[in-house]
Amino acid sequence: NAYETSKVTFNEKEHYRYLNFLKQGIQICAPDVMQDNRLIELYDTYLKDEEIKAVIDTPIFVEDKLWGVLKCEYKQKHDIDRQDEWFNHILAFYIANLMESARTIEANEEVKKYLKKLEENFDEVISLLSRIVEExxxxxxxxxxxxxxxxxxxxxxxxxxxxxxxxxxxxxxxxxxxxxxxxxxxxxxxxxxxxxxxxxxxxxxxxxxxxxxxxxxxxxxxxxxxxxxxxxxxxxxxxxxxxxxxxxxxxxxxxxxxxxxxxxxxxxxxxxxxxxxxxxxxxxxxxxxxxxxxxxxxxxxxxxxxxxx
Ligand SMILES: [Fe+2]
Missing domain, CATH: 1.10.3210.10 (Hypothetical protein af1432)
Structure with missing residues (x-):
């Protein structure tokens, strides 16, 4: 019923199994988290702390790498239908696209800075050549x-x-x-x-x-x-x-x-x-x-x- 953005960090050591599913592009739909052993690494820490009973975890891929997870979490057990699955897939895809465009823009800024630097170096060389003649x-x-x-x-x-x-x-x-x-x-x-x-x-x-x-x-x-x-x-x-x-x-x-x-x-x-x-x-x-x-x-x-x- 509510959206929020939070930063939760998962790491390869503690959450290897969980991340491995996501890396393969698998969306984890768990109507009851305690029954889904793909989430076993999260039981005692994250899921318990946050009192989460059901999840739809959808991987977000940016430039072919797992960049993040779109997490849809329920405080009660929840039947998940195909519409929920698709909605999350589409949202994750949308976020991935936004991220990729943001990166392209950043890359262009980098290129611009680099070109500016090159131009300055070029101007220095031109001035030097000019001085050599006038010397x-x-x-x-x-x-x-x-x-x-x-x-x-x-x-x-x-x-x-x-x-x-x-x-x-x-x-x-x-x-x-x-x-x-x-x-x-x-x-x-x-x-x-x-x-x-x-x-x-x-x-x-x-x-x-x-x-x-x-x-x-x-x-x-x-x-x-x-x-x-x-x-x-x-x-x-x-x-x-x-x-x-x-x-x-x-x-x-x-x-x-x-x-x-x-x-x-x-x-x-x-x-x-x-x-x-x-x-x-x-x-x-x-x-x-x-x-x-x-x-x-x-x-x-x-x-x-x-x-x-
Ligand atoms: Fe001349």
Whole structure:
């Protein structure tokens, strides 16, 4: 006549026989507990203490293991009919299902935590790689992080997905990784480069691609990095790609890279004021840069999202 939940623990040592029946999936229906020797181990303790005279004990299996027992207990001897048996079976089955779904939800939470951890570790590795490049080139220290911030902000402004924004952040962080192959004398030269030196610097997008393409998780990033010096009119390098031959992400990275580089101090020139940078991008939109990206970049700067340089 009443339902209640209580925790009763049975153990293998004292209740071996009883548990063994349940483990085999047997429902123990005892109209008179004292007449049922399957319950013999429970006579003197549990059944006597609780003054139980009749039981229907139904095993609950979760993931193919005995997880618990649905116990229907009577204070008087009680005739048990098929309906009682079935009712308890169905209820036990229902509980088992709930338990299994609860476990799946828990498992998903675990997976989420694990993925988060992986993502953090991944970000650490990206930052480390980025620092290694900048270590050799103190003039551009912090450049990649700022480009990453501008590029991902432009992506957000363009309404791209969070995945795309993240991709652009990572591409920004690593876009000059190919400079590891450029001699440090050239990278740190305090004056403008000679044409030959510039030819050497121009290998860095391809070298960056070759480095990143070896990592499965950075395959898409590799292509963005390879194209970050391409320009709409074909005047860029390494391939001289034009317009739509250049992937959208690379067109975003290009604008972020140029804007950040102009805004930064160089040994041979002071920082260029923001108005001049935006004017330059504006004058060259449709020619060198994707007009839509330039507009988004202008919005990013006007919104005050400019990272500290
Ligand atoms: Fe570059």
């Amino acid at each position: 050799r080139d103190p003039y551009t220290a912090g450049h990649q992080r700022k480009v990453a911030l501008i590029a991902s902000a432009i992506a957000r402004e363009l309404g791209l997905s969070e995945d795309e924004q993240r991709k652009l952040y990572i591409a920004g962080m690593l876009h000059d990784i190919g400079k590891l192959y450029v001699p440090p004398e050239i990278l740190t030269k305090p004056s403008r480069l000679t044409p030959i030196e510039f030819e050497i610097v121009k290998v860095h997008p391809d070298k960056g691609y070759e480095t990143l393409i070896t990592l499965e998780s950075l395959k898409e990033i590799a292509e963005i990095v390879r194209q970050h010096h391409e320009r709409l009119d074909g005047s860029g390098y390494p391939k001289g790609l034009k317009n739509n031959q250049i992937i959208k992400e690379a067109r975003i990275l290009a604008v972020a890279d140029v804007a950040e580089a102009m805004l930064a101090r160089r040994p041979y020139r002071p920082p260029i004021p923001i108005e001049e940078v935006l004017k330059y991008l504006d004058e060259n939109k449709g020619k060198l840069f994707d007009p839509e990206v330039v507009e988004a970049c202008k919005k990013v700067f006007s919104l005050g999202m400019l990272p500290q340089s």
